[in-house]
Structures are given as C-alpha cells and as structure tokens.
Amino acid sequence: MEALFSAAVGILTTCGIYLTLRGRTFPVVLGLTLLTYAANLFLFSMGRLKLGASNLVNDGLPDVDPLPQALVLTAIVIGFAMTAFVIILAIRARGDLGSDHVNGRRRQSRRSKHDDPLELNQARGGIKR
Amino acid sequence: MTLPLIVLLPLLGSLVPLLGARAGRTGSACLTAILPLCALVLTIFLSVSVFDGQIVRYSLPWVPQLGLELAFRLDGLSLLFALLILGIGLLIIVYARYYLAPEDSMARFYSYLMLFMTSMLGIVTSDNLLLLWFFWELTSISSFLLISFWTHQSSARKGARMALAVTGAGGLCLLAGFMLIGKIVGTFDIGTILDSGDMIREHPAYMVVLVLVLIGAFSKSAQFPFQFWLPHAMSAPTPVSAYLHSATMVKAGIFLMIRLYPVISGTDAWYYIVTLVGLFTMFYGAYMAMVQYDLKGLLAYSTISHLGLITMLLGLDTRLSTLAAVFHVVNHAIFKASLFMAVGIVDHECGTRDSRKLGGLRKYMPFTAALATVAGASMAGVPLLNGFISKEMFLTESLQTQNLGGLSWLIPALATVGSALSVAYSLRLVVDVFYRGAPRFLPKEPHEAPRPMRLPIEVLILLCLAVGMFPAQIVGPLLDVAMSAVAPNAMDGQDLSLWHGFNLPLMMSIAAMAFGAVLYLLRGGLNSFRRDFLVTDAKYVFEGAVQRATAFCARALDRFDSRSLQRYVFLMMAMMLVLASFGLLRMPVLMGEVPMQPLDPYIIVGATLMATGAIATVYFQRQRLIALICLSITELMVILTFLRFSAPDLALTQLVVSTVTVILMLLTLFFLPQQTPKASSGIRILRDLILAGAIGIVIASINFAVLTQPYETIGNFFTEQAKPGGGGYNVVNVILVDFRGFDTFGEIAVLGIAALGVLKLLNRMKIFVPTTSAENRPWSPEYYPTIFGSVSQVLFPLALMVSVYIFLRGHNLPGGGFIGGLVAASALIMLYMARGVEWTLRRLRVDYQHVIAAGLLVAAFTGMGAWAFGEPFLTSWFDYFHLPLIGELELATALVFDLGIYLVVIGSTMMILANLGKLATPHSPAREARKASTKSTTMEHH
Structure with missing residues (x-):
C-alpha cells in the first residue's frame, strides 16, 4: 500500500511540475494545484497511513498522528489563498499585457507564428475595458 | 573619552549643514565650521599629553568576534595628520563658501565634506587595522560623492567612478593585506602590531603582505601604475581638489606607509619597490605637468610628482629620509592647497583655467598673483620658503643611499633632475598665468576675488614663510613627536635650519634651479616632443574596460536570467532535483x-x-475546460484518500476548498x-x-x-x-x-x-470580456435559472446553519473555524451564482474587508486576553459549567479564537470570488444580450 501511495504522489508531482513548466498561465495554475495536492499528500503521509483510526480521542478508535493533519489543514487553506491570488494575477496580466503567456509580451513578435489564430479572434471579439 | 569625539564631532557635523540649510550661505558655512573647530580645539588640548610622550588611547568593543574594535590612538603621527586635516579643512570651508555658485547645494557639499573629514580623521587616529580599513573605504565613498558633486557633468561622473573603482579595488587588496597581518600577529591592534615588526618581516608571507599593502597605498596616493585616476578627479569642485587631492586623501597612502613603517620597511624588497615606484612616479608626474594646458591638470600631475618624491623618500630608508618625507607631507599640503585655491580663484573669476587663454593676470588680480607666486616658489624650492627646506633634506638623503652599488650616484642625479622639472612647471604655472602675455578669449572680465576668499590662501602662505624661515621653532617639536611614533631616534643629529653652509645639496639645488629655468624656456620643444606620441587618454582606456566588463557580466547574466518565468521555474526545479537526490544517494537502501500494509x-x-486524473489533466491541457474536469477527478480522489x-x-476542508477552487477556475x-x-x-x-x-x-x-x-x-x-490541556477531543x-x-x-x-x-489586483483592471465562447457561439442569453434560484434561496439558511454547527462542534468532532467558514462561503457563492451579484448585493450589504478585519481582531484580542491574567499571548482557558435545563456546558477561549478564524475565512473567500464575479457582471453575456435585443438586432455579430 505504501508503495502505491508513493507512486501516486510521484505521478501527481510529475504532472504538476510538467504543467508548471508550460508557457500559458492557466496550465501553470492547474500544475500548481496538482503540485499542492502532491505536497499535501506527501506531508500527510509523514504521519503514517492508518486505516480505521481517528483524530478524536474519545471515540475508542486507535489514534493517528495529529500533527501532520493539522499542518496539512492549514496548508490546504493557504494553498487556496495562493491559488486564488495567482489566478487573479493571471487575469490581470492578460488584461495589462494582452497575452496569457507567463513571460509577458516580450518575445511575442518572434513567436507570433506559433500563436493560435483563435486567440487573436477572441481578442478582437472581446470588449476591451 | 575626548579622543573619539575628534572623529565623532565632524560626523555629527555632516548633519549640521543639512539642518542649517536655511541659515543662508555664510550662516551655513559658519554653522558647519563650529564642530570641526571644536574638534581642533580638542586635538590641541590632547596634544599636551602627546607632547609629554604619551599615546592617548581609547577603545570600545564593536565586533569582538572579528577582532574589530572602536579603538583610537593619538600619537605624534596621528596628531600631525589630524592637525593638517582639521586645519586645512576649516580653511576649505571658508573658501568653498565663496567658490560655490548660488545654485549649487551648499548643504550637500558641506555634508559630504564633513563626512570625508570624519573618515580621514578616522584613518589617522585608528588603533585597529580593521577600523582603519573601514575609514579608508569611507574616504573612497565620500570622495566619490565629492568628485561627482556636479552630477550633471559627465566628466565628473566618470572621474568619480574611476576614482572609486581604483581606490576601492586598492582598498580590497589592503583588506587582504591587513587580514594577513592580523593572522601573523594574532591581533588587529595597531599598538601590538607596531611592536611585531620582526615577526612580520620574517614570516614567509611577508612578500604577499608587502605587495598587498603597497597596492592599497599606491592606489590611494596615485603612484604608478595607479596614478591615472587623479587627473580625472579634477572634475571635482576646486575646494575638493585642494582638500582631497593635495592635502589629505592622497596622503592617506603615504600615511599608511609611514604608520606601518616600523612593521614592513627595512627589507630589500621594500627599498626596490618603493624607491623605484616613487622615482618613476616623480618623473612621470613632472613630465606630464610640463605639457598640461589645464591648470588643475598641471597641479594634479605635480601632486603626483611630489607624492612620488615622498614615496621615494620613504623607500630610501636612510637615517633621516623618513623625517624628510613627513616634513614634505606637511609642506606639500600647505603650498599645494594654496596653489589649488589660487587656481580656483583664477577659474572662478576668468571662467576658464586653460593656460593658453590666460596670461598677464597680475594686472587684474594683484593679490592673488602675489599669493600664487609665493606658493609656486615654495613648490619650486626657493629658499626662505618651506618647500626649500624639505627639498634640501630630500637631496641630502638621496646622497646617502648605497643600495644600488656602483650606480647609486644615479639617485641624487635623478633627484636633481626631478627638482629641476619641479622648478620648470612652477615657472610655467606662475609666469605664464600671471606675468607673461595678456588674457585672450576669456568668457568673462577678470577681476580680483573677494577678500574672504583669499583669506585661506593668505593663512597658508604665512605658514609657508614662517616654516621656511624658522623651521625648528615652528614645526620642529611637532615633527619630533611625530617621528617618535615612527622611528624613535630619527631626530638625533638633525638640524632643521635654513642654512647648512655651501654643501653639495645646496649646489644641487642651485643646479636644479638653473636647469629648471632652461627647461621652462625650452618648453615649446617639449610640447612638440610630446605631440610625437599617440595620446591615449586613461579615461578612454578605463571606460572601455568598464564597458567590456559590463557587457561581459550582462552576457553572463543573460545566460540564466533570461527574464523568462519558464526558465526560472525550470532552473529552480532542476536545483531542487539535485538537492533532493543528494539525500537519496547517500541512503544505503531505500x-x-x-x-x-x-x-x-x-x-x-x-x-x-487519482493518477489517471492527473495524467488526463496534462493530456487535455490545451482544452482547458476538459483539463479542469480531469483535475477535479484527482481532487475528489485526494478527498477520499484523506x-x-x-x-x-x-477531507472536509479539501472538499469545500475544492468546490470553491473549481468555481473560481471556471x-x-x-x-x-x-x-x-x-x-x-x-x-x-x-x-x-x-x-x-x-x-516525481x-x-x-x-x-x-x-x-x-x-x-x-x-x-x-x-x-x-488534547483533553487535559486544551479541553477538546478533536486533536x-x-x-x-x-x-x-x-x-x-x-x-x-x-x-x-x-x-x-486580490482586491488591489482587481482594482482598475483592464480585462477582455469575451462576448462569445471559444467556438464563436454567443453566450446563453438565459437570465439566472429560476429553479436553481428558488432552490438555493431555500438552501441558503440551511447551509448557514450547517456551517455554524460544524464550526461549533469543531473542538470535539470533525469541523472547526476553517471548515465552517468555507461552508458558509460556499453557501454565499451559491446565492451569488443563482441570483447574480446585484441581487445579492442589494440584500446583503456586507463589506468583506470589515469581516476580515473583525476576524483578525477577534483572534488577536482573544490572544491578548491572556495577558490580563498574566499568561503569555494566546494561552487558552476553559471550564465547565452546569446550567439548569441545558446541562453540562464547556466554555473555552479557543472557541472565540476559532470564531476569528471563521470570520477571516468567510471574508477572504468572499472577497476574492465576489469581487471577481462583480467584474464580470456589468458586461455579463446575459446583460449584453438583453441590451442587444432591446436596441437592435444588427449588433449581434459584434
């Protein structure tokens, strides 16, 4: 079971990092979210994987290690705040730079031939405020 | 305690001009002069004990781990230099008042000047090598500020940068040398180091120490091959040149050589390096001074030449050469500062300092001409002036040296030629500017300078004459006490008097005068000789080197700093891989x-x-909606794993967070x-x-x-x-x-x-609000769905109730502030989605910033409540009460703290989502569609 769990964490990490290395903001946000899950699971497993236990002391079930759980709980909430921040940053960057590339607009002229015409269409059709 | 005040007062003095900027120009100068004057009085007061043969010391630990102490000493040598720095500094303050134009910032100038004075005093009074180095670097920085005082001039900026680069690099070598000395002796205390001369000279690292220290000293004192920065530093205002580049800063290197004289001199290496560098610098400076048209350039090169002379004297290492060097330091400071100030007056009153345009100025400014003539004569070494006496000593000592064996006679011969050159450029300066010819193409009509501006020069010229006529009475005791700090028996047998009879040095002096006059007459030939050489300005060489270095660094930086976030992330991840693998590689078995299990x-x-969801997210990453759905599969599995x-x-937390995140991503x-x-x-x-x-x-x-x-x-x-200490079952x-x-x-x-x-990011944001979906289909014109609206309205109070229940039970059962808050937030979001932002806002007038603030305050005050009971921050308290009807009830402060968490979570989540949602609403597709249908149908394709 431990091996399978570790493998799943590894796969989540791989997918998360691969997406984090992409050039557009949305996949990066997805990647960060995946990476957050991997990190949280990793941290969580530091307290061992226990079946049929509980973090309540009065219910007669065996006890878990509560400390990693407490840390992960706050990590989830903070992770949410950071994800939200990055998402809004991405929207803002697109509004200000006109592109959702993580490097900003600097190399756009050189790369413009790769750009999907769809995006240009959309930009044309959108209302710029 | 008096001693550190000498350094501290000018440091405080650097604030005075800034505070007294409104006192007017004269007022500002007077205010600035007060503290250095106090320092001068203190120095004179302390000199009593120095003349009694004591060394005044004071020390306070600074960074004892490094051996760095705020240690000061005032011995004869320090006293001599401190008097020079403070005395000439005060004269410069007076002079600068009249030199600076009304539009120059006087406060800034005086402030920099005081800072420089502090650092210079620090160098000469330090009793700790590291402290000395600290002040040494401080002079580099303050001189940078002073040279670049006229920041609008490109030459000033470049000159300042060059001076900083050269003296700063020299300073680093010096630091290395000092560290080695500290390592050899075991302390940075100068008193101890001065007694450990043999230990250092016999150490295998002596040569390294010597070279490093000499590089530091030579770069500061403009000795070959570091001489090139000094002429470019002439872009500074003339008071700065008079103070830094003749009297004080360039003497710092000389001071250092004298200070460490008992420690590092007395070897062959010292003799050859110092003498030859000094000799070469003396000749080079003198030759360059002959061919300069810029008067300040002439003075700069003559300074280089005289510094070379002093360096050579230090290298000669004969019985009285060190005394002659110290004496010449004083004399040179006096006549060169007055010459600089005189040239400053010429520049100020004529608008130029190009010697080709100037001439016959005696008619226009007779007093200045007279003063400059005396100072020039002193530089040339005319009898009855102070320059003559030290030059005689120099020639005498040059005769003593035997180190070059059969070629030793070359040293006095070359010394004579050097003196002749000095005579020639002095003549050039004085005669060409003030006596011969007439001014041509001057930008303004020359006239005499105001009296107070000439006052500092007059004081110095008086000193020139006094020292020249009564050397033993005026400076004898001071030199005596200064030498006692360097070479205790050096004054024995020395006769500081004007007349020694018709001896060989006097003959050499006369020969130098005559030869110098001839050289002056032949100067046209010298100029044409110079034109045969390709002119390479040090500025271009240096600037070129700087630019090449900058370009190289920029290229090197571009290698990894490509301003690409992708590249940064990649490098960061690669680094993480390396670090994480290290630990694994060291493990014997995994x-x-x-x-x-x-x-x-x-x-x-x-x-x-879970794995499939993640891989599918990657696979469908270009179709973003599908990728998001795949991601939520993984999310669900993570929840189930918990x-x-x-x-x-x-699991509860992740469930609610995932819900909110997915809504946000949509x-x-x-x-x-x-x-x-x-x-x-x-x-x-x-x-x-x-x-x-x-x-992975x-x-x-x-x-x-x-x-x-x-x-x-x-x-x-x-x-x-958990239960006995915190009063809860949910650990x-x-x-x-x-x-x-x-x-x-x-x-x-x-x-x-x-x-x-997030709120700030959303503020005044320009965004694209698409009117159609990606496939160019218009968004659904449907208004908020009715069924969803009604259901959510019914669900809302229920959801809030659940949220409160989860929050309250948190201490003993799964739940708590975080989860409860998120549940309440999702209930609110549901309402927003079902009824729209406007509808909700009309009914729910809550400012979420206040909710966050309230939550934080509740949490903070709960924590602080513990103080009232003498406990540390956030100490919790709980107890059980028995209430009739309700039964056993537990009250805990932790619950109040949890309420704070609850409020912050609701406030933050809603602030993020509601604000983003609000942004979409005024131009929401539904609204646009309604507008479009009411107005006209032709706008549809827009």
Missing part, C-alpha cells in the same frame, strides 16, 4: 524495516483514478482564453517531461523511504494533552486553535493579506 481494492481503484486514511477534518476561464495554443517545441516537451519525471521519481522514493523507516513521533504529546482542531494557535494566527493573517492583494 526500503526500511517497517512492513508494508496489504493493498485493498478501494485503494487500488482510488490511486488509479477520508480513507483517518483524516475526516482534512470564472477564470471566462476571462482567459479557453484553449491553449500549441507553443512548445518537441525538444522542450521532452526536456520538461524528463525533468518532471525525474523529480525522487519524490516518490523519498515518500516511500519515510513511510518504511521507523521513527519516533512527537504527535503523542498532542494526543495525550487536530485543538492543535490549530490552541497548541499552535500562534501559527494559525499567522496563517489567517496571510489569508487576509492574499484577499487584500
């Missing part, structure tokens, strides 16, 4: 002793789905392109895959290793203490609100800050 089918299915492995609190998709264009090349994809895969393998291995290694946990403490919640409450307090603060950051 799997530990803890046996693995058996697999069960649920876990296999869950893990497979549940399976006995973490109900985590909203985002409205503003961002819904598809990702293909941009990565195959190679890049492969590269990223390999890196990501490698990290390493992380999985580490995870596996930890899960199978036995270890002790500290978690049992929390489990045991995770007790940890959050009690044991690690301060942590949680920080975390909700971060949450609030993130929400505020």
Whole structure:
C-alpha cells in the first residue's frame, strides 16, 4: 500500500511540475494545484497511513498522528489563498499585457507564428475595458 | 573619552549643514565650521599629553568576534595628520563658501565634506587595522560623492567612478593585506602590531603582505601604475581638489606607509619597490605637468610628482629620509592647497583655467598673483620658503643611499633632475598665468576675488614663510613627536635650519634651479616632443574596460536570467532535483524495516483514478475546460484518500476548498482564453517531461523511504494533552486553535493579506470580456435559472446553519473555524451564482474587508486576553459549567479564537470570488444580450 501511495504522489508531482513548466498561465495554475495536492499528500503521509483510526480521542478508535493533519489543514487553506491570488494575477496580466503567456509580451513578435489564430479572434471579439 | 569625539564631532557635523540649510550661505558655512573647530580645539588640548610622550588611547568593543574594535590612538603621527586635516579643512570651508555658485547645494557639499573629514580623521587616529580599513573605504565613498558633486557633468561622473573603482579595488587588496597581518600577529591592534615588526618581516608571507599593502597605498596616493585616476578627479569642485587631492586623501597612502613603517620597511624588497615606484612616479608626474594646458591638470600631475618624491623618500630608508618625507607631507599640503585655491580663484573669476587663454593676470588680480607666486616658489624650492627646506633634506638623503652599488650616484642625479622639472612647471604655472602675455578669449572680465576668499590662501602662505624661515621653532617639536611614533631616534643629529653652509645639496639645488629655468624656456620643444606620441587618454582606456566588463557580466547574466518565468521555474526545479537526490544517494537502501500494509481494492481503484486524473489533466491541457474536469477527478480522489486514511477534518476542508477552487477556475476561464495554443517545441516537451519525471521519481522514493523507516513521533504529546490541556477531543482542531494557535494566527493573517492583494489586483483592471465562447457561439442569453434560484434561496439558511454547527462542534468532532467558514462561503457563492451579484448585493450589504478585519481582531484580542491574567499571548482557558435545563456546558477561549478564524475565512473567500464575479457582471453575456435585443438586432455579430 505504501508503495502505491508513493507512486501516486510521484505521478501527481510529475504532472504538476510538467504543467508548471508550460508557457500559458492557466496550465501553470492547474500544475500548481496538482503540485499542492502532491505536497499535501506527501506531508500527510509523514504521519503514517492508518486505516480505521481517528483524530478524536474519545471515540475508542486507535489514534493517528495529529500533527501532520493539522499542518496539512492549514496548508490546504493557504494553498487556496495562493491559488486564488495567482489566478487573479493571471487575469490581470492578460488584461495589462494582452497575452496569457507567463513571460509577458516580450518575445511575442518572434513567436507570433506559433500563436493560435483563435486567440487573436477572441481578442478582437472581446470588449476591451 | 575626548579622543573619539575628534572623529565623532565632524560626523555629527555632516548633519549640521543639512539642518542649517536655511541659515543662508555664510550662516551655513559658519554653522558647519563650529564642530570641526571644536574638534581642533580638542586635538590641541590632547596634544599636551602627546607632547609629554604619551599615546592617548581609547577603545570600545564593536565586533569582538572579528577582532574589530572602536579603538583610537593619538600619537605624534596621528596628531600631525589630524592637525593638517582639521586645519586645512576649516580653511576649505571658508573658501568653498565663496567658490560655490548660488545654485549649487551648499548643504550637500558641506555634508559630504564633513563626512570625508570624519573618515580621514578616522584613518589617522585608528588603533585597529580593521577600523582603519573601514575609514579608508569611507574616504573612497565620500570622495566619490565629492568628485561627482556636479552630477550633471559627465566628466565628473566618470572621474568619480574611476576614482572609486581604483581606490576601492586598492582598498580590497589592503583588506587582504591587513587580514594577513592580523593572522601573523594574532591581533588587529595597531599598538601590538607596531611592536611585531620582526615577526612580520620574517614570516614567509611577508612578500604577499608587502605587495598587498603597497597596492592599497599606491592606489590611494596615485603612484604608478595607479596614478591615472587623479587627473580625472579634477572634475571635482576646486575646494575638493585642494582638500582631497593635495592635502589629505592622497596622503592617506603615504600615511599608511609611514604608520606601518616600523612593521614592513627595512627589507630589500621594500627599498626596490618603493624607491623605484616613487622615482618613476616623480618623473612621470613632472613630465606630464610640463605639457598640461589645464591648470588643475598641471597641479594634479605635480601632486603626483611630489607624492612620488615622498614615496621615494620613504623607500630610501636612510637615517633621516623618513623625517624628510613627513616634513614634505606637511609642506606639500600647505603650498599645494594654496596653489589649488589660487587656481580656483583664477577659474572662478576668468571662467576658464586653460593656460593658453590666460596670461598677464597680475594686472587684474594683484593679490592673488602675489599669493600664487609665493606658493609656486615654495613648490619650486626657493629658499626662505618651506618647500626649500624639505627639498634640501630630500637631496641630502638621496646622497646617502648605497643600495644600488656602483650606480647609486644615479639617485641624487635623478633627484636633481626631478627638482629641476619641479622648478620648470612652477615657472610655467606662475609666469605664464600671471606675468607673461595678456588674457585672450576669456568668457568673462577678470577681476580680483573677494577678500574672504583669499583669506585661506593668505593663512597658508604665512605658514609657508614662517616654516621656511624658522623651521625648528615652528614645526620642529611637532615633527619630533611625530617621528617618535615612527622611528624613535630619527631626530638625533638633525638640524632643521635654513642654512647648512655651501654643501653639495645646496649646489644641487642651485643646479636644479638653473636647469629648471632652461627647461621652462625650452618648453615649446617639449610640447612638440610630446605631440610625437599617440595620446591615449586613461579615461578612454578605463571606460572601455568598464564597458567590456559590463557587457561581459550582462552576457553572463543573460545566460540564466533570461527574464523568462519558464526558465526560472525550470532552473529552480532542476536545483531542487539535485538537492533532493543528494539525500537519496547517500541512503544505503531505500526500503526500511517497517512492513508494508496489504493493498485493498478501494485503494487500488482510488490511486488509479487519482493518477489517471492527473495524467488526463496534462493530456487535455490545451482544452482547458476538459483539463479542469480531469483535475477535479484527482481532487475528489485526494478527498477520499484523506477520508480513507483517518483524516475526516482534512477531507472536509479539501472538499469545500475544492468546490470553491473549481468555481473560481471556471470564472477564470471566462476571462482567459479557453484553449491553449500549441507553443512548445518537441525538444522542450521532452526536456520538461524528463525533468518532471525525474523529480516525481525522487519524490516518490523519498515518500516511500519515510513511510518504511521507523521513527519516533512527537504527535503523542498532542494526543495525550488534547483533553487535559486544551479541553477538546478533536486533536487536530485543538492543535490549530490552541497548541499552535500562534501559527494559525499567522496563517489567517496571510489569508487576509492574499484577499487584500486580490482586491488591489482587481482594482482598475483592464480585462477582455469575451462576448462569445471559444467556438464563436454567443453566450446563453438565459437570465439566472429560476429553479436553481428558488432552490438555493431555500438552501441558503440551511447551509448557514450547517456551517455554524460544524464550526461549533469543531473542538470535539470533525469541523472547526476553517471548515465552517468555507461552508458558509460556499453557501454565499451559491446565492451569488443563482441570483447574480446585484441581487445579492442589494440584500446583503456586507463589506468583506470589515469581516476580515473583525476576524483578525477577534483572534488577536482573544490572544491578548491572556495577558490580563498574566499568561503569555494566546494561552487558552476553559471550564465547565452546569446550567439548569441545558446541562453540562464547556466554555473555552479557543472557541472565540476559532470564531476569528471563521470570520477571516468567510471574508477572504468572499472577497476574492465576489469581487471577481462583480467584474464580470456589468458586461455579463446575459446583460449584453438583453441590451442587444432591446436596441437592435444588427449588433449581434459584434
């Protein structure tokens, strides 16, 4: 079971990092979210994987290690705040730079031939405020 | 305690002109002069004990671990230099008042000047090598500020940069030399070091020490090959040149050589390096001074030449040469400062200092002409003036040296030629400017300078004459006490008098005068000789080197700093891979002793789905909506994992957070392109895959290793203490609100800050609001769906109730402030979605910033409440009460703290989502569609 769990964490990490290395903001946000899950699971497993236990002391079930759980709980909430921040940053960057590339607009002229015409269409059709 | 005041007063003095900037120009100068004057009085007061043969010392530990102490000493040598620095400094303050134009910032100038004075005084009074070095660097910085005082001039900026680069680099060599000395002697205390001369000279590293210290000294004192910065520093205002580049800063290197004279001199290496460098510098400076047209350039090169002379004297190492060097330091400071000031007057009153335009100025400014003539004569070494006496000593000592064997006669011969050159350029300066010819093409009509501006020169000229006529009476005792700090018996047998009879040095002096006059007459030939050489300006060489270095650094930097976030992330991840692998590589075997638990089918299915979801997210990344759906599969599996492995609190939290996140991402998709264009090349994809895969393998291995290694946990403490210490059965919640409450307090603060950051980012944002979907289909014109609206309205109070219930039970059952808050937030979001922002805002007038603030305050005050009972911040309290009808009731302060968390979570979440949603609403598709249908149908394709 431990091996399978570790493998799943590894796969989540791989997918998360691969997406984090992409050039557009949305996949990066997805990647960060995946990476957050991997990190949280990793941290969580530091307290061992226990079946049929509980973090309540009065219910007669065996006890878990509560400390990693407490840390992960706050990590989830903070992770949410950071994800939200990055998402809004991405929207803002697109509004200000006109592109959702993580490097900003600097190399756009050189790369413009790769750009999907769809995006240009959309930009044309959108209302710029 | 008086001693450090000498350094401290000018330091305070650097604030005075800034504070007294409104006192007018004269007022500002007077105010500035007060503190240095006090320092001068203190110095004279302390000199009594110095003349009694004592060394005044003061020390205070600064960084004892480094051997750095705020240690000061005032011996004869320090006294001499301190008097020079303070005395000439005061004259410069007076002179600068009249030199600076009304539009120059007087406060800034005086402030820099005082800073420089402080650092210079620090150098000469330091009793600790590291402290000395500290002040040494401070002079480099303050001289940089002074040279570049006229920041609008390119030459001033470049000259300042060059001076800083050269003296700063020399300073670094010096530091290395000092460290070695400290290593050899075992202390940085100068008193001890001065007594350890033999230990240093016999140490194998002596040569290294010598070279490093000499590089420092030579770069500061403009000795070959570092002489080139000084002429370019002439872009400074003339008071700065008079003070820094003749009297004080360039003497710092000389001072250092004299200060360390008992320690590093007396060897052959010292003799050859110092004498030859000095000799060459003397000739080079003198020749260059002959061919300069810029008067300040002439003075700069003559300074280089005289510094070379002093350096050579220090190198000669004969019985009285050091005395002659110290004496010439004083004399040179006096006549060169007055010459600089005289040239400053010429520049100020004629508008130029080009010697080709100037001539016959005696008619226009007779007093200045007279003063400059005396000073020039002193530089040339005319009898009855101070320059003559030290020059005689120089010639006498040059006759004593035997170190070059059969070629030793060359030294006095060359000394005579050097003196002749000095005569020639002095003549050039004085005669060409003030006596011969007439001024041509002057920008303004020359006239005499105001009396107070000439006053400092008059004081110095008086000194020239006084020292020249009564050397033994005026400076004898001072030199005596100064030499006692360097070479105790040096004054024996020395006759500081004007007349020694017709001896060989006097003959040499006369020969130098005659030869100098001839050279002056032949100067036209010298100029044409110079024109035969290709002119390479040091400025261009230096600037070229600087620019090449900058370009090289820029290229090197570009290698890894390409302003590409992708590149940064890649490098960061690669670094993480390297670091994480190190630990793994050192492990003998991955799997530990803890046996693995058996697999069960649920876990296999869950893990497979989780991995599949993640891989599918990657696979469908370009179709963003599908990728998001795949991501939520993984999310769900993560929630179930938490549940399976006995973490109900985590599962609950993740469930609500995932809900909110997915809603947020869906909203985002409205503003961002819904598809990702293909941009990565195959190679890049492969590269990223390999890196990501490698990290995944390493992380999985580490995870596996930890899960199978036995270890002790500290978690049992929390489990045991949850009820007796925190009053709750839910250990995770007790940890959050009690044991690690301060942590949680920080975390909700971060949450609030993130929400505020989002609010600021959304402020005045330009966004694309697409009117159609990615496939060019118009958005649904449907208004908010009726069924969803009615249902959500009914559900809302129920959801809020659930949220409160989860919050209240948190201490004993899964739940708490975090989860309760998120549940309440999702209920609110549901209302927003079902009824729209406007509808909701009309009914729910809540400012979420206030909610966040209230939550933080509740948490903070709960924590502070503990202070009232004399307990530390966030100490919790709980007790049980028996109420009739209700029964046993537990009251805990932790619950109030949890309420703070609850409020912050609601406030932050809603602030992020409601504000983003609000942004979409005024131009929401539904609205646009309604507008369009009411007005005209032709706008549809827009």
